[in-house]
Amino acid sequence: MSIKVQEVSKIYGKQKALDNLSFEINQGEIVGFLGPNGAGKSTMMKIITGYIPQTSGLVEVNALDVSKDSLEIRKQIGYLPEHNPLYLEMYVKEYLNHVASIYKLGNRKAKRIAEIIDLTGLGDEQNKKIASLSKGYRQRVGIAQALIHDPKVLILDEPTTGLDPNQLLEIRKLIINIGREKTVMLSTHIMQEVEACCQRVLIVNKGKLAADRKIDFLSAVKSSPMVEVEFASEVSIELLQQLNDVVQLIELGSKRFTFVSKKDIRKSIFEFAVAKNLVILEMKSKAQNLEDIFHELTV
Numbered sequence: 053m054s055i056k057v058q059e060v061s062k063i064y065g066k067q068k069a070l071d072n073l074s075f076e077i078n079q080g081e082i083v084g085f086l087g088p089n090g091a092g093k094s095t096m097m098k099i100i101t102g103y104i105p106q107t108s109g110l111v112e113v114n115a116l117d118v119s120k121d122s123l124e125i126r127k128q129i130g131y132l133p134e135h136n137p138l139y140l141e142m143y144v145k146e147y148l149n150h151v152a153s154i155y156k157l158g159n160r161k162a163k164r165i166a167e168i169i170d171l172t173g174l175g176d177e178q179n180k181k182i183a184s185l186s187k188g189y190r191q192r193v194g195i196a197q198a199l200i201h202d203p204k205v206l207i208l209d210e211p212t213t214g215l216d217p218n219q220l221l222e223i224r225k226l227i228i229n230i231g232r233e234k235t236v237m238l239s240t241h242i243m244q245e246v247e248a249c250c251q252r253v254l255i256v257n258k259g260k261l262a263a264d265r266k267i268d269f270l271s272a273v274k275s276s277p278m279v280e281v282e283f284a285s286e287v288s289i290e291l292l293q294q295l296n297d298v299v300q301l302i303e304l305g306s307k308r309f310t311f312v313s314k315k316d317i318r319k320s321i322f323e324f325a326v327a328k329n330l331v332i333l334e335m336k337s338k339a340q341n342l343e344d345i346f347h348e349l350t351v
């Protein structure tokens with residue numbers, strides 16, 4: 053287990069930013085942490101990286117308790133915070149040198165900086181001032197500083213926000229490349245981002261976990277018919293799960309559900325309802341797109 057989050061809550065004054073959140077991330081996974089603004093993504097990432105403490109619950113990185121071993125944890129984690137704070141007046145290589153000194157890389161420093169410049173595609177920019185770089189290249193510098201000490205786990209907070217489409221593709225490629233060797237957790241509020249880079253998605257909403265799914269669930273959803281059904285009275289999701297051919301059941305309320313299936317199952321839903329004495333008030337087919345799913349999971 054690379055990252056273990058168990059029943060974590062965070063309260064800022066009266067604001068509950070995280071509400072009993074639990075999940076685990078395995079070694080070598082690239083996991084998307086998806087949610088609308090204010091969902092608690094940055095807060096969770098700051099806690100995992102040891103920058104702020106949780107109010108309650110347990111967080112472990114590589115089996116070390118983050119609240120007890122924060123120095124050791126920082127050696128094992130690379131972190132790109134939101135808004136990527138960089139020293140704009142420094143030159144790229146000078147900045148990476150500075151970060152490498154903080155991590156006390158000693159005589160490995162020059163070799164490691166060269167490797168990281170190569171990996172992040174900063175060869176042509178290494179002697180430029182950070183202030184003169186485009187947003188995409190600044191993100192590369194942010195990722196380079198996060199990787200300089202060769203951490204096992206990389207935490208990237210909104211790494212592609214504000215990039216133009218070309219820069220976005222380049223940074224995604226870089227993340228996928230890095231993910232071959234490391235555990236990566238990246239936050240985003242864009243569903244397509246997760247689909248492009250990640251193997252798994254954790255959807256967070258109002259500080260709670262709304263879903264934890266393998267990414268092939270998204271492709272299954274995209275190519276699958278969806279039907280929204282409203283029953284006259286409350287129905288348990290367990291009962292509806294008995295229906296064949298359902299890929300995913302989304303609870304919209306105690307009487308309303310979206311059925312995602314491999315084929316058109318409107319007839320089966322109707323027959324199932326009759327057999328189980330359930331009255332259907334409304335049944336409608338829906339357009340299938342990722343944003344709908346995201347919206348339904350996070351309203």
Ligand code: ADP
Nearest residue numbers: 064067069087088089090091092093094095096
């Ligand atoms: P996200 O990264 O998903 O946009 P955040 O973790 O930044 O969400 O914020 C979660 C909630 O906690 C928001 O309602 C935000 O206003 C609140 N919050 C975040 N940081 C602080 C803070 N330092 N003090 C008070 N409230 C905060």
